[in-house]
Amino acid sequence: MTDPVSRWRERAGGAVLLDGFHALKHALRFGAEVPVAVTTDRRATLALAGELAPDLTRALDALLTEVSLTTYASLVPRPHPTGVAALAERPSREGHLRTLARLPRTAPVVVLDEPRNLGNAGAVIRLAAGFGATGVVTTGTLDPWHSTVVRGGAGLHFATAVERLAVDELPPGPLFALDPEGEDIRGVKLPDDALLAFGSERSGLSAGLRARADQLLALPMRPQVSSYNLATSVAMTLYHWSTGAHTAP
Ligand SMILES: C[S@@+](CC[C@H](N)C(=O)[O-])C[C@H]1O[C@@H](n2cnc3c(N)ncnc32)[C@H](O)[C@@H]1O
Structure with a gap:
């Protein structure tokens, strides 16, 4: 199995970039397929989920991989203040x-x-x-x-x-x-x-x-x-x- 960062790089071309916590939250709520999600601070992101999206805390816990700020910035062109990003499959x-x-x-x-x-x-x-x-x-x-x-x-x-x-x-x-x-x-x-x-x-x-x-x-x-x-x-x-x-x- 490839690590999340390699998976990101493999899929980035054809996938939809979810830039920021709110984009990921909405996409998951409306059934998006999200093969990879990264955060610069797992604890902070899960705390934010506890506050704003407790319905998704478990799914996010399973999905999120913590990466360094440098890696995050290399994956996302315009880093979002929440330090969260994910890729989703484009619906048919x-x-x-x-x-x-x-x-x-x-x-x-x-x-x-x-x-x-x-x-x-x-x-x-x-x-x-x-x-x-x-x-x-x-x-x-x-x-x-x-x-x-x-x-x-x-x-x-x-x-x-x-x-x-x-x-x-x-x-x-x-x-x-x-x-x-x-x-x-x-x-x-x-x-x-x-x-x-x-x-x-x-x-x-x-x-x-x-x-x-x-x-x-x-x-x-x-x-x-x-x-x-x-x-x-x-x-x-x-x-x-x-x-x-x-x-x-
Ligand atoms: C910024 S407006 C377009 C202005 C453009 N210069 C023009 O000649 O119509 C963009 C669209 O918003 C809608 N729109 C804006 N004001 C409207 C109004 N008072 N009644 C109905 N539609 C409006 C129309 O569909 C319009 O084509």
């Missing part, structure tokens, strides 16, 4: 595609149309996980499993189905696209099988996405403000879905 794309396509759906799929900002994508995945969304689909060139996105998502990629697809491959379901020129969202009850689409930070919704949309919806915004940040728009929309509310016009 086929499994995700089945999850995304399955109807009836009990919670929406969030679609980010050609997002640019890795931090925004991570924040959206964290939101989707919190609201129990079915998944987060991105179109365009951004890799939603990029290590910076995983870091921004705090390990919550494992709590929802995250994949990149082309607009013509989007899962079935009515598509509500968010745009300041749309109809006021407060008058619309969002169904559980909805696709909720959001445009890119720079240029909003693409022509392809607009063509696939069943309805454009606007978040209330005072005149002279041009738009909200992408992740905050997703937050408001998922919150609106979660309340099941609409106000008759």
